[in-house]
Amino acid sequence: MIAEPLDERSERLLRELAPQVLGAVMRRFHDFATAEDAVQEALIAAAVQWPQEGVPDNPRGWLVQVASRRMTDQFRSDLARRRRETEALQSGYLMPVAEIEKETLQDDTLVLLFMCCHPSLTSSSAIALTLRAVGGLTTAEIAKAFLVPEATMAQRISRAKQNIKASDVPFRLPTNQERVERLRSVLHVLYLIFNEGYTSSAGPELQRLELSHEAIRITRLLRAVLPDDEEVMGLLALLLLTDARRAARSGPNGELIPLTKQDRSLWDQAEIAEGVALISKALSRGSIGAYQLQAAIAAVHDESARAEDTDWMQILALYELLKHMSNNPMVTLNHAIAAAMVHGPRKGLELLEGLDSDARVAGHHRLAAVRAHLLEMAGDHGAAIAQYRLAAARTTNIPERNYLITQVARLSESEESRSGDPGRS
Amino acid sequence: MKYILMMNTMKAGSGGFPNWPMKDIQAHIAFMVSLNKDLRESGELVSAEGLSFPDQAKLVRAGKNGEPITDGVFPESKEFLAGYWIIDVDSPERAYAIAARASAAPGVGGEPLNMPIEVRPVMSGPPPEFV
Numbered sequence: 001m002i003a004e005p006l007d008e009r010s011e012r013l014l015r016e017l018a019p020q021v022l023g024a025v026m027r028r029f030h031d032f033a034t035a036e037d038a039v040q041e042a043l044i045a046a047a048v049q050w051p052q053e054g055v056p057d058n059p060r061g062w063l064v065q066v067a068s069r070r071m072t073d074q075f076r077s078d079l080a081r082r083r084r085e086t087e088a089l090q091s092g093y094l095m096p097v098a099e100i101e102k103e104t105l106q107d108d109t110l111v112l113l114f115m116c117c118h119p120s121l122t123s124s125s126a127i128a129l130t131l132r133a134v135g136g137l138t139t140a141e142i143a144k145a146f147l148v149p150e151a152t153m154a155q156r157i158s159r160a161k162q163n164i165k166a167s168d169v170p171f172r173l174p175t176n177q178e179r180v181e182r183l184r185s186v187l188h189v190l191y192l193i194f195n196e197g198y199t200s201s202a203g204p205e206l207q208r209l210e211l212s213h214e215a216i217r218i219t220r221l222l223r224a225v226l227p228d229d230e231e232v233m234g235l236l237a238l239l240l241l242t243d244a245r246r247a248a249r250s251g252p253n254g255e256l257i258p259l260t261k262q263d264r265s266l267w268d269q270a271e272i273a274e275g276v277a278l279i280s281k282a283l284s285r286g287s288i289g290a291y292q293l294q295a296a297i298a299a300v301h302d303e304s305a306r307a308e309d310t311d312w313m314q315i316l317a318l319y320e321l322l323k324h325m326s327n328n329p330m331v332t333l334n335h336a337i338a339a340a341m342v343h344g345p346r347k348g349l350e351l352l353e354g355l356d357s358d359a360r361v362a363g364h365h366r367l368a369a370v371r372a373h374l375l376e377m378a379g380d381h382g383a384a385i386a387q388y389r390l391a392a393a394r395t396t397n398i399p400e401r402n403y404l405i406t407q408v409a410r411l412s413e414s415e416e417s418r419s420g421d422p423g424r425s
Numbered sequence: 426m427k428y429i430l431m432m433n434t435m436k437a438g439s440g441g442f443p444n445w446p447m448k449d450i451q452a453h454i455a456f457m458v459s460l461n462k463d464l465r466e467s468g469e470l471v472s473a474e475g476l477s478f479p480d481q482a483k484l485v486r487a488g489k490n491g492e493p494i495t496d497g498v499f500p501e502s503k504e505f506l507a508g509y510w511i512i513d514v515d516s517p518e519r520a521y522a523i524a525a526r527a528s529a530a531p532g533v534g535g536e537p538l539n540m541p542i543e544v545r546p547v548m549s550g551p552p553p554e555f556v
Binding site: 253254255389392393394396398402405406408409410413 | 442443444445446447450451454455458475477478480481
């Protein structure tokens with residue numbers, strides 16, 4: 001039998017319902033790992049049955065019931081060994097779907113996000129688990145997005161769930177003391193998902209799931225449950241303002257096009273408008289955080305009609321604030337670029353010197369690439385070529401390496417033409 | 426049947442691809458992008474990876490206590506794997522044809538490099554009756 005594919009609207013509905021259904025099932029059965037599998041099976045059952053039988057009147061109730069039935073089957077199969085869970089099962093299974101419907105949906109999404117992004121998990125595990133449990137993606141889809149075999153991804157997800165089980169994280173919102181720290185982990189995981197999609201968009205992308213858009217969608221969910229959190233607003237604004245430049249950031253052969261050389265008419269004005277409105281709202285509330293500052297910087301770029309119109313003074317001021325807030329060497333790098341744009345390349349190069357003794361970034365290709373760029377601005381082409389070459393050797397991203405090698409060749413050629421035809425001298 | 430196509434041409438030190446003129450680098454990149462695109466569209470590409478330059482390479486052996494002992498900086502004449510393709514094709518002839526196309530990638534001045542591409546079958550799992 002060849003199953004008809006689910007239409008786009010129903011698929012979107014399924015993905016939206018995934019965390020709500022999981023939340024409902026979790027509260028009944030108190031077993032995250034098993035509940036998560038059961039919900040996956042319910043989603044797959046829906047994808048097979050709905051195209052034939054039509055979308056049920058109460059799709060969420062349908063999914064909760066199917067998932068609960070899977071839980072029952074699972075528990076029945078090892079009833080004797082797991083008496084305690086059976087008790088939980090009975091109390092859950094007897095509750096009619098109408099009751100389940102009444103429960104708050106919003107808290108569930110939030111609790112699930114906190115759980116999937118628990119600090120005891122590695123970021124790769126947290127990413128995979130978030131995409132499955134909150135994003136409603138299948139293991140196969142996640143594996144494809146990360147270009148790894150499905151078995152590898154299945155194992156990663158299953159180990160993450162074991163870790164959560166072992167750490168005994170209760171299915172409830174974190175306490176007030178933990179909350180800020182835990183929310184930070186959630187925001188970080190969403191940011192990583194976005195970047196994974198954004199930085200590898202030049203690969204064999206035809207079949208690729210849009211990880212960046214998935215990150216934006218989940219961040220929107222988070223914003224819906226925490227509408228007053230400034231950093232959530234800041235992250236959503238940052239993702240939108242960065243995503244807005246997607247179409248302009250690579251050429252026909254996947255080559256990288258730096259911000260200053262992009263065709264700005266390709267930027268997505270709707271995303272820019274939404275991002276700018278969000279970040280303006282967040283900043284007006286007065287509780288400034290790192291994501292808001294990064295979003296504000298992205299907004300300054302996005303609102304400049306031409307690269308030469310960029311308000312570098314404002315960007316420099318924002319990076320200075322950001323530097324006070326975070327001890328991230330990547331912030332120092334970007335701060336150096338802004339300082340070079342305002343005060344000249346020598347100032348930027350001076351600021352980079354401190355990073356040579358920072359083990360987190362000393363051997364990183366970005367340091368060499370930024371230094372190369374500033375040396376070129378300063379007119380020291382020989383040193384710039386050496387740094388571009390160093391950066392090309394260190395990067396692990398092929399489009400970026402191609403870009404850096406092209407810079408080496410471009411500068412070498414301009415050096416040769418400047419020194420003139422040696423035959424005539 | 427699956428084959429691996431290995432491009433063993435990357436020389437350590439100077440003289441390699443990163444030192445070509447800009448237009449030749451761009452032509453070479455465009456050639457590789459279009460080769461991969463064709464293989465993907467024909468459904469024959471399993472995977473393709475490019476590797477870092479040889480100056481990032483290390484040879485690692487276990488020491489007495491199993492700790493890693495690394496060895497780096499290789500003579501300039503030594504050749505390294507630059508990248509590989511794994512393809513799933515109908516015949517060995519098709520694998521050779523793809524290898525020949527990759528071999529003729531443009532080099533300096535647009536001249537075909539005609540580099541050696543090592544083609545070897547990838548071993549598969551046992552047939553169903555043995556599982």
